Amino acid sequence: MPLHLLKLCVGADSVADLRAWTRMRRERQSGVHAHVTRMFPKRAEELLDGGSLYWVIKGQICARQKLIGIEPFVDSAGIKRCALQLDDEVVALRPRPHRAFQGWRYFEPAEAPPDLDATSSGLAEMPEALRRQLSELGLI
Numbered sequence: 001m002p003l004h005l006l007k008l009c010v011g012a013d014s015v016a017d018l019r020a021w022t023r024m025r026r027e028r029q030s031g032v033h034a035h036v037t038r039m040f041p042k043r044a045e046e047l048l049d050g051g052s053l054y055w056v057i058k059g060q061i062c063a064r065q066k067l068i069g070i071e072p073f074v075d076s077a078g079i080k081r082c083a084l085q086l087d088d089e090v091v092a093l094r095p096r097p098h099r100a101f102q103g104w105r106y107f108e109p110a111e112a113p114p115d116l117d118a119t120s121s122g123l124a125e126m127p128e129a130l131r132r133q134l135s136e137l138g139l140i
Contacts, residue, residue: 002050003043004107005067005084007035008100009055014128015063018055019090022065026088032069034083037104041082044070052091053084054107060095060135061113062128092116092128095135 012018026033041047052064069085096113126134134140 001109002052003046004051004054004064004109004112005041005047005104006054006056006061006098006107007037007104009057009063012055012057014057015090015092016128018057018063022086022088022090032085033088034069034071034085037082037084038079039082039103040072040080041070041104041106043106052112053086053104054093054112056098056100058132059097059100060132061098062093062095062132064091064093064112064115065089066091094140095131097135 009018012021022033035053047067048070051067053067054061055063055065057063066087066089067084068087069083071083071085073081073083075081093113093115131140
């Protein structure tokens with residue numbers, strides 16, 4: 001069973017912002033899209049067995065990207081870093097509140113909210129701002 005990562009998406013106000021940022025980064029760089037972090041996950045093998053990076057945007061888990069590689073490297077200042085290589089597709093999720101934290105956390109599959117297209121309630125057609133408000137009210 002895959003293991004996932006959970007991380008704050010700093011600077012994005014919505015899933016649409018994350019998608020635009022991912023698209024922009026993909027156009028600027030050649031090769032695989034990656035998110036750089038300081039620490040290398042000790043459970044990398046489990047993460048690469050179908051795991052995703054789940055994004056917390058404005059206090060809600062609401063998007064994910066499939067992890068396709070994890071590469072350690074040393075940056076130009078000589079500091080060890082880790083590139084979390086991500087699939088370009090940003091998958092919207094059924095929003096779920098989550099408090100702020102630093103770094104990333106391991107995230108068990110049983111805790112992960114479902115993809116929007118996997119729900120039959122019509123949430124995918126609803127505007128993202130409305131989904132966010134309904135989630136904050138505990139209605140979805």
